[in-house]
Amino acid sequence: MTDKFVSISAPRLGEAEEQLVLAVIRSGQLAQGPMVGRLEELAAAMAGTEYAVAVSNGTVALEAALEVAGIGPGDEVITTPFTFVATLNAILRRGAGVRFADITRDFVIDPAAVEASITPQTRAILPVHLYGLMADMEAIDTAARRYGLLIIEDAAQAHGAARNGRPAGGYGLGCFSFYATKNVTLGEGGMVTTSDPNLAERLRLLRNQGMRERYEYEAVGHNWRMTDVAAALAIPQMERLSEINRRRRENASRLTQLLTGIEQLETPHSPEGYVHAWHQYTVLLPPHADRDQVVRSLRTLGIGSGVYYPRLVWDYPPFREHPLVQLAPTPHAADASRRCLSLPIHPDLGLPELERVAQALRSALA
């Protein structure tokens, strides 16, 4: 018998999701409806906020948050260069400038680098809780208060993450994604969390073509709505989120044990006081390893892996000379982009699969 391919992610949709989706189909209410409302309650509870507003995807969540925060031309936003392109696209789509601050060894934005990047134009700090680990939000919050800045969290990868008891998405405006590979997956979907009633109200208005009442337009709006079918897929997963994250956490710590002793391999850790959502388990390969070759070898051995992300987010033709993109040296981020490799830890995997992952990496690096 040949071993099954170990993929980097696998959606887990079962009976509970089937039943709820069926209920939506039978209800005849396919567009935004009561399921979206239920999902919003679960999301607000997850982020520890008063409100949550569901939108069509995580990129839209970021754009919506930036829009309701009033960020636009003439403003600057500080973010990390080690992120998915959606973070950068959302800022540039608002016509705002972007400055990049370097990351720490834990792949998240460094609060000291953030402070050093503040200019008179800075309006917001946009940390990304990469791989499911929150940035140091206490330090970021302190800096934001000191300089009068807004916080918009890119929590696309951080469902259920927390730091010192405060969940991701609970500072300012939190933006989540439910894309197909995320810890809670519904194909496409997003959420903005906030405790500010005015921002929540504005988000709801903009999401629905600027309408509160049918055909009464109060603002230039968008169609950012989520469907009830999508929300029905998410609800059972949100209800078992702590179980999903617990299994990821267990797999992460098993894999770390299995990888000990590989020379110059840096495994990820969850610092004291953090609840890591383990969206990805990302190692730094030894500096001289040929990552492409490692990925190929792993694949041959039946192990999927991912490179999130192979280059700094601005290092592509649309951004390199973009007038709104301000570059600064970010050596830690540059090193991470050269050496990062994510390995499978999703909840469907047990010890035998993790042993295969570790064994494959050892032989790929030998």
Ligand SMILES: Cc1ncc(COP(=O)(O)O)c(C=O)c1O
């Ligand atoms: C860090 C980060 N930000 C934003 C997004 C955008 O989310 P979506 O793909 O749902 O638009 C993603 C996910 O894809 C992400 O990983």
